[in-house]
Amino acid sequence: MIGGVLIDWGGVLTSSMPEAIGRWIEADRIDGVHYRAVMHELIEHAYKGGNGDGNLVHALERGELSGADFERDLAARLLTLDGVPPVAEGLLERMFAGFHRVDAMYDALLDLRGHGVKTCLLSNSWSNTYPRDDWDEVFDAVVISGEVGMRKPEPRIFQHALDLVGLPGERCVFVDDIEANIVAARDLGIAGIHHLDADSTIARLESMLRLPLRRA
Template sequence: MTVRGLITDWGGVLTTPLKETITAWIEADDIDPDAYKLVMREWVDQAYAGDGAVNPIHGLEDGSLSPAEFERLLAERLRTRTGTPVPADGLLTRMFLAFEPVEPMYDALRRVKSAGVRTCLLSNSWGNTYPRELFAEMFDAVVISSEVRLRKPDPAIFHHALELIGLSPEECAFIDDIEHNVRAAEELGITGVHYVDATSTVARLEGLLGISLS
């Protein structure tokens, strides 16, 4: 079936990679990297375990935990390299301060939408400030996890996005930098595109959509 709709993640796809962003924050705030890795490994594994357990990442993404409470819980587990506490207030803002837009992806999405392909942003929010003033020219619909009380990889959030753009799973492709989310979309019949870089992703989209994006 012809791909008539495109659903895409935001952080790590339309922004610079999460790893680079977090590294910049760790250096700027003098965070002990081992402490950060320990808590993130634990929380991320729990968040994607699929066993129904709720943890801080899960709660932050589906809106059941406030960003301020997440900041408090994370700050409790962190230390600077010199062993001092990490301020909780504004922690999420500082974490993602180095996010920069990936302009080739923004340009590609504008061309995709202009070509008549239905487009939707589907983002697991970490209390992020989104450039919403740019979304109208790129997206027909926007789904932010904390606003709809659902999160990827829950099938329900994919079905919600599909409903908003009025297409079936088989008519859509989905881009994400987290392979687990891509596999979840594919299980529903959506064509998965695992984002590694803009160049390869744009080339893949040109093949799927049959339009030039360069």
């Protein structure tokens, strides 16, 4: 029986990453084609390139590289439509400014806790600020990569989250919008839900946990 839900933040409890990044690209007049080529190389290496030694994304997500240092490096790789690098200072804040809270997902988590299900936020951070006002009500535990020195899809960060909620992998489900993270969780016996949108994820949770979670 499922007794715990581990869940990502960006793109799951918020509006999608492409939507947020699209707003930033337009606002900062970023060359979108060039940006996607740069990020494809970084992310491909981060999630499919072994242990990622020397990878900027790994270092940032584990808290080994400061946000300011990452901003300077990333800005130097990018171009605006004017053919010059964007302003480095505040780059990450501007990138994530387009994230918006998805209330339906938070409501589902509150319902889960009301039914006695343990909930744990499990998020890879990019030195970003999280809106934590109601987290004590929503989560039993919080695991943010830059604060614990581990990142998804490393097995040890999943084990850390399981230890915090006091449950084995076989009794938990993990919700994320990145397939590589889902695969890593499944290797530890954790059921996975690849998040596409709130409606389909909530429906999957209802089915797996046999609990009513939708709200009028």
